[in-house]
Structures are given as structure tokens and as C-alpha cells.
Amino acid sequence: MRYSFLLFFLLPIYLFGQHQITGKVIDKKTKEPLAFVNIVIADERLGTSTNIDGYFKVKSSIPIATIKLSYVGYEPQEITINNQSNLLIKMKKTSFALEEFMVLPGINPAERIIKEVIKNRKKHNPEKSLDFKYDSYSKMYFTASTNPNKNNALDSNDLKAIQWLDKHHLFMMESVIERKYKQPDKSYEKIVASRVSGLKNPTFSLIASEFQSFSFYNPTLNVLDKSYLNPISPNSISKYLFLIEDTTFTNKDTVYILSFRPRKGKNFDALKGLLYINTDEFALQNVIAEPMEQDEAISIKIQQKYEKINGSWFPVQLNSNMVFNTLKFGNLKMMGIGKSYLKNIEINPEISKKEFSYIATEIDINATKKEEEFWNKYRTDTLSLKEKNTYLKIDSIGKAANLDKKVKGLEALLTGKLPWGVIDIDLNQLLIYNEYEGVRLGMGLQTNHHISKWFSFGGYGAYGFNDKAFKYGGNIDFLIDDKNDIELNISIKKDVQEPGVVSFYDYKTPMFSPAGIRLFYLSRMNNIDKIEARFKFRTLRYLKVYVFGNQENVAVTNNYFFKQRIANNIILNDQYYTFNEVGVELRYAFKEKVIKTLSSKITKPTNYPIIYAKLEQGITQFEGEYEYTRVTVRAEKNFYINNIGKPSFYVEAGIVDGNVPQHKLNSSLGSFKPNSFMIAGQNTFETMLPYEFFSSQYLNFHLRHSFGALLFKTKKFAPEIILVSSAGFGKLSHKNSHGGEAFNTMEKGYYESGLVLNNLFNFKTQGYQLGFGAGAFYRYGPYQLENTSENFAFKISFGYAF
Secondary structure: OHHHHHHHHHHHHHHHOOEEEEEEEEEOOOOOEOOOOEEEEOOOOOEEEOOOOOEEEEEEOOOOOEEEEEOOOEOOEEEEOOOOOEEEEEEOEOOOOHHHOOOOOOOOHHHHHHHHHHHOHHHHOHHHHOOEEEEEEEEEEEEEOOOOOOOOOOOHHHHHHHHHHOOOOOEEEEEEEEEEEEOOOEEEEEEEEEEEOOEOOHHHHHHHHOOEOOOOOOOEEEEOOEEEEOOOOOOHHHOEEEEEEEEEEEOOEEEEEEEEEEOOOOOOOOEEEEEEEEOOOOEEEEEEEEEOOOOOOEEEEEEEEEEEEOOEEEEEEEEEEEEEEEEEEOOEEEEEEEEEEEEEEEEOOOOOHHHOOOEEEEEOOOHHHOOHHHHHHHOOOOOOHHHHHHHHHHHHHHHHHOHHHHHHHHHHHHHOEEEEOOEEEEHHHOEEEEOOOEEEEEEEEEEOOOOOOOEEEEEEEEEEOOOOEEEEEEEEEEEEEOOOOEEEEEEEEEEEEOOOOOOOOOOOOOOOOHHHHHHHHOOOOEEEEEEEEEEEEEEOOOEEEEEEEEEEEEEOOOOOEEEEEOHHHOEEEEOEEEEEEEEEEEEEEOOOEEEEOOOOEEEEOOOOOEEEEEEEEEEOOOOOOOOEEEEEEEEEEEOOEOOOEEEEEEEEEEEEEOOOOHHHOEOOOEOOOOOOOOEOOOOOEOOOOOOOEOEOEEEEEEEEEEEEOOOOOOOOOOOEEEEEEEEEEEEOOOHHHEEOOOOEOOOOOEEEEEEEEEEEEEEEEOOEEEEEEEEEEEEEOOOOOOOHHHHEEEEEEEEEEO
């Protein structure tokens, strides 16, 4: 009797799931799976949608006679079920396109829905409302389009390419990542498994999550490292047009399918696509989005799928589909397909703050050694024959072509270090140019982890063809605690150094960059002979601390001299100095992410200003000649503001308390060279001579604002418009101590402004774009020159993109 009573309650549950239909929906022409197709059981308020891979499952308590399919941009279908349980459904495109929106009079009902989504966006954004853990399995492969335009005749090479692509992909990789996140901003990812066709280096696995934002709820969305205004951000209704395209059902909930695109006349970085809004708390269920204006080199479309897990909506699958318009396999366009599946999701688990460090992402040392049994636990399906063939074929090609060495070359561009067995070659030492040294050729070598993880040693040598002098240096580094980034460094060098410039150990300026252009104009250098010990550690997660002590001998190479009083009031015009210093240097980068590969650490840009500070105390012990205190603070940041552009600022302030030679003052970084070929830079005074001003107390400020193409844009001409403004203030103590070279001070304030037009001319080749433009700058204020024409500086500008 008890069992009969139990069956009485279980019977409805059993009957409800008794009838089931599964299947897959694809595009009739391309055979690609269609994500989020609406499927409704005829005459019932029951429905579902396909997942990102095009698969679906429909359950009903009564026999299923017919199902109805609808999908924006495709012809609706009604399928009669004749004792079928697994279907392959092909849908045909209509002539509908998202560009054909019509603005209808009256209140737009789609906007009421979007307002509810916007109101709930923080609640549904996992990184704003939850702690969580998950494992993700990602698969990415590159192939080529085998559906060329009918107007283009296929030659024999194309046919061979299509035959090859029928059996292989061009490239394929898989990864398994463990991630944990704790409010408000602690995140850690570990790549525990990696497999890349043709390669043993797992670094490529890092790109799996770089194509799109983890969540679609942030005010701006990153797609291929470019930021777009989110259609569900505050005030987005004034920028985007929304329309209800369809309505379907998921269990007892209604799902609205809304299309979106930028309104006419609005010029901003916009997306277009479809939003599937579930009336259960007005949460996103599915997303399809792509840039309104695709990049000429790469076109991309992203897809996201969300499910409700333990009462919270959470992303469960992220897809990225790319078409490389400039890269071809034969005459066929290359394509990239990326899929990420989130599994083992835990909502609000117990996570200790001690589980996080300054490392945001790292690769397990055994990531490339996982067996098939491990992979099959995470794969959504077993590898197809085509995917297996890809690994077999490309692995053999990669071994023959030694692709791992070429990947090391790509990583070297990011780190500046090229691995060569047990040695890393310092690429930054190979070739340098400035006016003082002319062409400087050099070589820097450093041992790597193949010798020891805990210490390394190395050195460099260089020769300047203009000053005809040889320079060299050496160092030894000890890694004391990798988790807390604790290191000890001892170094010596005999080199040249620009006077009046404070160097920060962690501040690197690439020569071939706008900020590095000023380095070409260095015409004054002093010879230095320096030995230094430096102790580094991390604290407060984002703060790097360097404690140092050094001795530096400086020999002036021009006519400048420092007046020193010695016994009996005799003044010595000195051009050789010995500085002994102890001090501390700080670098604070709030929320900066550090990626740890098997061989190096790479920092990703933070959304907050980076602040540098340095305290140097000159001491007279151990043959030091000067007692002084030198404090320098520097901050810089590049921003992105929707519909406004990209402002950036650079500010530096400092003070020297004590009577010191010019080498320890500040020279304000001018980059104007009359009657010479000049290139516009960044974070420099464009109308100021390189060593026109020196100060012992100073404040320099540089502001740039790039409007991009927001102010002017056509299909073939989109110049980047940049406004520039700089100001400097300075004061010099002990003016009478300096002689031999005349210079000014900036008590009254130095001012300049300018306009830069980038990308007036573009040169495009396979994979990169080089743009040229022009800039004009004007010097005004108390230090304006008498002849108006002398206050102008006209320079060319250039930029490149890959």
C-alpha cells in the first residue's frame, strides 16, 4: 500500500517526461549549426531553443505531433513528427537583415523590456553579485570557407584546398581552465590542460578567453580587444534601437527576442544582434552580437548562453566566430571557431582570500601532459575523425617546421626576451638609436629557468657608432619567494645616461611607440659607472616595492660644470661626481592582471591609473660627495569613454632638497629640433628644446584626447583626430651653482597645445596596417618666443596595427 501511494505521486512526473524529441538545426546552405532557434510544441505552451551548437531537446506529457521553429532571418517551419526521435532540420535564410529596421510611431514595447533588463543588470552580472567557481572546456579551430562566391570560379588549387579541408582543420587547440572568483575583484584562472596542434608550447591557450567579455552585463564589452557600448547599459535606449522580433516559451516563462542596432545618426562603437530576454527576473538567456562595422581584417560574431543555476543566472557557453578577410588558404577566406563550455559551476562557495595572489592567470607545468581519459571528462563530445586527423597532420607539420621556435618568437615580442636553450636573448639591447650615440648595436644574454628557477645571471654589451664608445653591464638575480614576488638583484654597468631624468625600474618605453619617439632626440648624455643592490617584494596585492642602494660615478660629456666651494672659498668647476644613494621605489597598479606562462610573466593593462613613486637619499658615507633628498611621483592612464573617445594623461612631479649637479635635476622632456625631420610623440613637450629647462622642483602635465573617427568618418577615409595640451612649472634652487651650459627655469609656467591628425594615409598589407598623419603644436604663455613662427612645431605622426 505504501508503494502504491508513492507511485501515485510519482506517476505524473514519469508521464511528463515520457515523450521526447531531440535533434539539431543547421543552416541549409552553409551546414553551420544555428544557435537559439525557437522550438514550440504545436497547441501547447511548451517550448525550448537550440543551444549554441544547434542541438535541442523537447519533452512533453502527451505525444508530440508537430513542432514549430522560428528564427530571426530564417523562414519559419512546422515539422510533423512521424515516430521520429532524432531530427536534422535545415532552415533557409530569408531576405531579412538587421539593417532593415523601421521606426514605428508610438511607444516601443521593446524599450519597456530593455528598461527592466537594465534595472536588473547588476543583479545578473556574476562578477558584481556572486562568488563562484567553475571549470571551462574550450575548443578552437581554424579552417577556411568552402562556400566561395558563385561569381568566383574555382581553380585547381582551390579544389585541392577544399579536399584537404574536408579531412582536416588548419589549426586546432583545446584547453581546460579552473577559475575561482571572490567579490569584489579577486579572480584566479589556472590552465590545467592544453593541447595545441603542431605545438608543445601551451601559451596559445591563453587566447581562448580573449575574444569576448565573460559576461554581457558590463557597460562596455570587449570584442577582439576593442570596446563597444553595451546595448543594455544605462541610457543605451537613446543610442540603440530595439524591436521585438519574436516571442517564445521556455517551460512556464516567456522569452522575448529583441533585435538591436545603433540609431540613425549616432556615431559610436556599436554592436548589432539579438537579445533573448527571459521574463524570469528579466534576465538574458541568449545573446548574439557582432560589431555594427566590422574590421576590414577580421569579422567576428559572439554568442552567449545563460542558465539559472541555484537561483542565479550564469553563463554556460561562449562562442566566437571569426572570418579573416585578409588571410586566405589558397583563395579561400580563413575562419576561426571558438567554443567555451562552463561546467561544475558552484554559486557562492566557500573561498578564502588567501587562495588569491597577484597572479590572475597561470599555466600548470603539466598542462601539456594530460591523457585522453582526462580530456574526455571535460569534452562535451568525443573528437570527430576530422579533429583527430587535424592533430595527427598538424603535429607532424609542426614538428617538421619547428613551429615551437616560431611561437617563442611571438612571445619574445611581448616580453622582450627570446629563449635560446638555457639563455634568453634581450631583444631590447639589439638595436637602439639616439642623436648622442647614433646607431647603437648590442647584445644582452640572461640565463633562464632551464638552468635554475631560483637564480639567473647575465649581462650585455653595446657600441655606439657616433660617440665611438663601448658600454657593458652585468647582473645576478635571486628568486626568494615566487608567490610573493620576492627577489634580490645585484647589478653593475658602465654606460651613458641622460641628465635630469628619473628612471623607474618597472617603467619601460618601447622605442618604436609614440611615447618612445623622444628617445631619438637625445643629444646629451653623461658617462656613468654604477653598482646597485635592489630588493623587491609585493604587498597589498597590487603594490611593488623596491628597496635599493647604489654608488654611481658620473662624468659630464659637454661643457656643463658644477661649482663647488672647497677650502679657503676656492670654487672648483667639477665635471665628475660620485653619488651614493639609498632609497625606495614604488609601483601601484590597482586591479592589474598578471599572466604567468611557463617562462615569463606578462601584465595586462589595468583600467586604473598606474602610480610610480621614488625616494632617493644621497649620503656622504663611503666616498659619496652629495647629501640630498630626491622625491619623484609619476602617474599615467589611458581611458575609454563611450561616445567621447580616448583621453589619456601623464603627470610627473618632483623635488630635490639639496645642492646637486644638473644630473640629479629635472629636464622636462622637450622634443623640438629646429630644421630637422620631426615625429610627433607622446608625454613630451613638442615645442620645447630637449634641454631648455632644468628644475629642482617641478610639475609637468600632458593631456591627450583621441576622438578616433567620432567627429569625421566616411567609408574610405576615417582620420583619427587628437587634441594635445601640456603644461609645466618649475623652480631652481642654488642657481649660481651651475655653469658652462645656459638653461632656463619655469617659474611662470610653460604651455603648449596642438592638433594631430592620424591615419591621413594608410598602407595595408597582409596582417598589419601602417598609417601616417601630421601634427601642429603651438607654444604660448610667458615663455613664448618673440617670432610667432618660432612658436609652431609641425611634425608627422605614424601608427601601426596588427
